[in-house]
Amino acid sequence: MSTERHATEDLPAYALGALGEAERDIVAAHVDRCAQCTRDLAQFEDALYEAAAIGAVQVEPPRDLRTRIVLRHRGARGREGANWAARIAEVLVRPVPLAVPAVLALLLVVSFAIVGTNRQQIDTYERTLAGVAAGRVVALAPTSPNPDARAAVVIPDQGRPYLVVRLPAPPSGKAWEAWVLQPGPKAIPAGTSTSGDVFVLFLTAQLGAGDGVAITLEPVAGSQQPTTQPILLVDRT
């Protein structure tokens, strides 16, 4: 039987996170090998954090925070990411010359070096989404190499769905094109824009329950099928 003393005196302060570094390490080491102190610590912390939950400010988080958290991890352990890639690979009916994605990636990386640091654009984008009064907001996930791209599809309770997009202006002769992704799979053209920074793009195609949405870079007149990889994508809305 161990003759080591329990951390009774310091355990309350340890649970509160109020010990100095040296004392904290000693208590942590003891708790790791003491079942009784582990139980006591759990009770201290559960009581404290229950009180803290009541002490927290009652404020609504940003509407798309949940979506961003989920999208950041979806496919992160190699499960659903494969589905997305497969779905888009099926949607892409035309072969894309090898050099095109590389050139576009370079253009976009240069553009995002500017966009990524522009806090005003970020604020405008978030304010626009925060202003959605009645409806659902579903974020699209940026695909590498464009981690700073942002877009969310807004599905209002009444009226046509639209995209709020934060992207740089497309290169000359090009446009951002939205797609509705239907089972099949099929990609239905849903509108183009040559705008940059933060802009709104109303979907010209019907968005059915569970359909996906994507944005690609296309010739300025638009395409009937995507000719480049998506810049932003959500596989279900």
Added chain:
Amino acid sequence: MPDKADDVRLVERIAEGDAEALGELYDRYGRVAFGVLYRMLPGPEAAEEVAQDAFHSVWRQARSYRAERGSVRTWLLAICRNAAIDWRRTRGKRTEREVTIDAAAELLSDARVDERVVSAMRAERVRAVVRELPLEQRQVLALAFWGGYSQSEIAARTNTPLGTVKSRVRLAMNKLRERLEDER
């Protein structure tokens, strides 16, 4: 009110790489987690940034969660609190690193509680238990919890002997534990 066993199953799903389970955990506790961060950080942008980091930590640490060490709610809120303290130390501007005694004066707030996390009846009971603590005990709890200060720092800031601060922490925490644990 979420069921504790359901919470544990959610964490097990997160550990298996199920991002939708992370979303369900957010549905249960995202609002209160954001509220904790909002109180600890200088503005909504910081709270949003740290919330994303905290849920990423949940994703990475889900495999090491042990139910015998506390509830999922406690585990999640502890991750949020630690992330907020780290943010203040490493990212906050000089003025944002410190929480004034006034700002952290009380452990509780008067705001209506999120009933998805704590029932109204239970919240009233918790408030009553906290209100029964002497003011100086409530203040040391609040400074340590919301301000992230150690007992030594609290002693220096409030010009109180360290032994007195330690005694207040011990008495307050023991009373919280005894009164709230009894009624679970």
